[in-house]
Structures are given as C-alpha cells and as structure tokens.
Amino acid sequence: MANLRLELPVLQNWSCHNCGGCCRQHLIEVTEAERQRIIGQNWTAADGVDQPVLAWHAGPPWKKRYRLAHRSDGGCVFLDDKGLCRIHAKFGEAAKPLPCRIYPFAFHPSGKSFTVSLRYSCPSVVANLGTPTSKRSNELRRMAEEVIPASAINSPAPLLTPNDRVDWTDLQPFVEALDHTLADPSTPIVVKVVRAIAWTTLIGQASFEKIRGPRIRELIALLMEAARLENPHVPESPEEPSRVGRLYFRTLVAQYARKDTVADLSSGVWGRWRLLRAIVRFTKGSGNIPSLQTGLKEVPFSALEPSFGPIDAEAEEILTRYFRVKTTGMHFFGSAYYDIPFAEGFHSLALMLPVTLWLARWHAVSDGRDRITAADISRGLAMADHHHGYSPALAQYAARRRVRSLVELGDLTRLCYWYSR
Numbered sequence: 001m002a003n004l005r006l007e008l009p010v011l012q013n014w015s016c017h018n019c020g021g022c023c024r025q026h027l028i029e030v031t032e033a034e035r036q037r038i039i040g041q042n043w044t045a046a047d048g049v050d051q052p053v054l055a056w057h058a059g060p061p062w063k064k065r066y067r068l069a070h071r072s073d074g075g076c077v078f079l080d081d082k083g084l085c086r087i088h089a090k091f092g093e094a095a096k097p098l099p100c101r102i103y104p105f106a107f108h109p110s111g112k113s114f115t116v117s118l119r120y121s122c123p124s125v126v127a128n129l130g131t132p133t134s135k136r137s138n139e140l141r142r143m144a145e146e147v148i149p150a151s152a153i154n155s156p157a158p159l160l161t162p163n164d165r166v167d168w169t170d171l172q173p174f175v176e177a178l179d180h181t182l183a184d185p186s187t188p189i190v191v192k193v194v195r196a197i198a199w200t201t202l203i204g205q206a207s208f209e210k211i212r213g214p215r216i217r218e219l220i221a222l223l224m225e226a227a228r229l230e231n232p233h234v235p236e237s238p239e240e241p242s243r244v245g246r247l248y249f250r251t252l253v254a255q256y257a258r259k260d261t262v263a264d265l266s267s268g269v270w271g272r273w274r275l276l277r278a279i280v281r282f283t284k285g286s287g288n289i290p291s292l293q294t295g296l297k298e299v300p301f302s303a304l305e306p307s308f309g310p311i312d313a314e315a316e317e318i319l320t321r322y323f324r325v326k327t328t329g330m331h332f333f334g335s336a337y338y339d340i341p342f343a344e345g346f347h348s349l350a351l352m353l354p355v356t357l358w359l360a361r362w363h364a365v366s367d368g369r370d371r372i373t374a375a376d377i378s379r380g381l382a383m384a385d386h387h388h389g390y391s392p393a394l395a396q397y398a399a400r401r402r403v404r405s406l407v408e409l410g411d412l413t414r415l416c417y418w419y420s421r
C-alpha cells in the first residue's frame with residue numbers, strides 16, 4: 001500500500017525472547033496458500049515432526065478450514081524443545097503463517113494512517129523487554145502492508161456512541177483526551193481510569209448530531225475537568241461493590257480466567273463439563289474458586305476480598321503503559337473490539353483494571369501471600385489480555401449488557417477502587 005503511515009506506540013519495547021508461550025496458547029488458522037506451503041515443506045520424523053502438521057478445525061467437509069496441529073503437551077507441532085520454531089529455523093521467518101509473524105502486534109485504521117498496538121498476552125510486552133517499537137518502523141510497515149487490505153484506508157470511523165458517528169478528524173480528540181487522562185504522572189492509575197470512566201460515560205450519553213470541530217474539544221475539556229474535580233484522589237474508605245455488581249463482575253472475570261488453548265478447546269465433553277461447572281461456581285461466588293489454569297490454586301472466593309496493600313511503582317508503570325498503548329493504538333473499540341462504540345469500548349477496557357487486580361490477588365493467594373507484587377499483576381494482565389478483544393464470549397450480548405450495567409450501577413468505579421486497595 002503506497003505511503004502507508006503508521007502511528008507507533010512511543011512507550012513500548014518488544015523483542016521475542018523465545019518463551020514459546022504464544023505457540024502454546026494460540027490457535028493458528030492458516031490460509032489455503034499457507035496450507036499448501038506447509039505441505040510442500042515435507043516435514044518428517046527426521047525433522048522432529050512425527051504427526052500430521054495440520055488439523056481441520058472448522059467449516060463443512062466441502063469448505064474445510066485448517067489450523068496448525070498441536071502436540072499432546074499443548075505446543076504447536078513446529079515448536080522445538082528450545083522454544084524455537086522449526087519452520088523459522090529451516091525455511092526462514094517469511095515461511096511461517098502470517099499470524100505467527102505478526103504477533104504480538106495489532107494494526108488498526110485511523111483515518112489516513114494506521115495505529116500499532118500490542119497484545120499483552122506476551123510476557124515480553126508486559127515486561128517492556130527488547131527494541132523500542134518506534135525503532136521498528138520499517139519492519140512494522142512491511143507487516144502492516146501484508147495485514148491491512150487496501151480498502152481499509154477508506155474505512156469510516158467507528159461509532160462514537162450507539163447513535164453517532166463522527167469523522168476521523170473529530171474522533172481523534174477523544175483518543176487524545178483519553179491518553180492525556182491516562183498519562184498524568186502524578187496521579188495513581190486507578191484514579192486516572194476512574195476519571196476516564198466518568199467523562200466517557202457522559203460522552204456515551206450525549207448527542208453529537210450538532211457538535212463538530214472545535215466544539216468537540218471544548219466539550220471534552222469541560223467533561224475532563226468535571227471528572228477530575230469529582231475524583232480528586234483515591235478515597236480513604238472505598239465503597240464495596242454492590243451484590244449485583246459483584247455477580248456481574250464474577251461472571252465476566254470467569255471469561256478472563258479461563259484458558260482457551262488448542263488443548264483446552266479440544267478437550268471434548270469433559271472439558272465443556274468442567275467449564276460449565278466452573279461458571280456455576282463463579283456465579284455463586286461462595287466456596288472455592290475453581291482452578292482454571294496451572295499455578296492458580298482452588299482458594300476461597302472470600303480470600304481475595306481483604307486489602308492487599310497499595311499498587312507499587314513498578315505495577316503502576318505496567319498498568320499505565322498498558323492503558324496508554326491500548327488507547328493510542330485504538331485497540332478498544334470499532335474494528336479492533338467487536339465493532340463496539342468508543343465509550344462502551346473504553347468501559348470494557350477499564351474493566352481490565354479490576355479483572356487484572358483480581359487475577360493478581362488469586363496468584364498471590366495461590367503462592368501463600370496476602371500482598372500483591374508487580375509480578376502478580378504482570379501474570380494477571382497477560383492472562384486477561386489474552387481474551388480482551390479476541391474471545392468471542394466477550395462480544396456476546398450478555399457480556400456487553402453486564403459491562404453496561406456495571407457502569408450504570410456505579411460498580412465499575414467501585415470495583416476499580418475495591419481491588420486496588
């Protein structure tokens with residue numbers, strides 16, 4: 001695509017550290033051209049590949065869709081013992097399927113340019129390890145040219161509210177204002193997220209039929225100032241989330257806590273039965289939390305409710321960077337997030353704060369601690385962001401309705417404060 005302009009995240013570093021996590025976690029669907037290319041690579045037991053390399057995973061027999069096969073230990077059939085890709089080692093990076101080459105980057109249209117965001121399911125992204133993304137512009141441009149269809153340059157801006165769509169120029173101030181709210185270095189992340197929830201909620205309720213151009217910036221500035229005055233600091237005694245709010249939160253957090261690897265998705269009736277039982281227990285919210293992933297023990301739901309102490313500076317940096325990369329990368333609404341409008345999309349992103357903190361508490365309690373560390377928050381964030389924007393369950397009406405109810409009841413704000421104390 002000629003003259004493709006990319007908006008790169010300035011805060012984020014990344015290089016692959018060969019942990020092999022993505023090659024265990026993700027289902028990689030291949031195109032017909034990729035399937036033919038892999039068949040033509042003639043993999044044999046002598047290469048360390050002693051099973052079929054592709055599996056039919058969707059579509060009718062006359063229009064089969066294929067994915068890379070996984071071994072019984074959960075890893076991609078091409079993942080070797082050192083965490084390296086056999087296709088990459090033997091034929092070079094370009095021979096791998098496109099999703100393997102793109103991960104953990106994500107590209108989204110933004111008018112005449114494209115934003116670049118990253119998936120925090122990758123531990124190197126969470127830890128900010130490697131080359132600054134701003135120094136990878138040539139490589140990212142090449143990737144973007146492969147991923148983005150030529151027609152995307154003319155795509156309309158996503159919805160701002162359920163009833164209003166402004167053009168790309170008028171949408172930009174909303175994204176900039178979110179970044180401005182989240183960037184403030186002197187304010188704790190929880191207060192910044194709560195302020196952003198407050199002013200985006202008002203945006204979601206407003207009508208933009210007659211508000212355009214400079215008046216948009218004036219309106220945003222007014223709403224941001226009101227949100228700042230209403231939420232000056234962390235409350236001394238945060239209010240408990242309501243009973244209904246807790247119920248909705250637990251059903252949502254269950255979606256983020258589950259594991260959707262190929263091995264899990266292929267676990268048949270027994271796997272579905274285990275998941276159903278787990279959802280019932282999350283809905284009840286009493287007794288023990290069912291262990292959904294390795295390293296997370298069955299501990300009482302009530303063990304996650306006392307104060308775990310404040311979020312430390314390292315965790316503040318991780319969470320602030322996460323929210324800023326997702327907002328500047330437009331990775332929370334429109335085509336990047338189930339075609340959901342701006343305000344509702346931000347509320348789903350804001351929910352990632354209590355979800356991550358709840359999962360971090362679960363990690364801490366599983367390790368016998370009553371305080372969370374930045375490492376717990378990193379693990380919780382990597383777990384949760386694996387699903388955010390990618391799990392079909394989060395796009396369903398019921399999940400969206402619950403997020404909207406959390407906002408209407410004031411529970412999204414309460415949950416943010418409750419789990420950050």
Ligand code: SF4
Binds near residue numbers: 022079084085097100
């Ligand atoms: S093909 Fe290579 S990069 Fe892709 S999932 Fe398999 S091992 Fe990982």
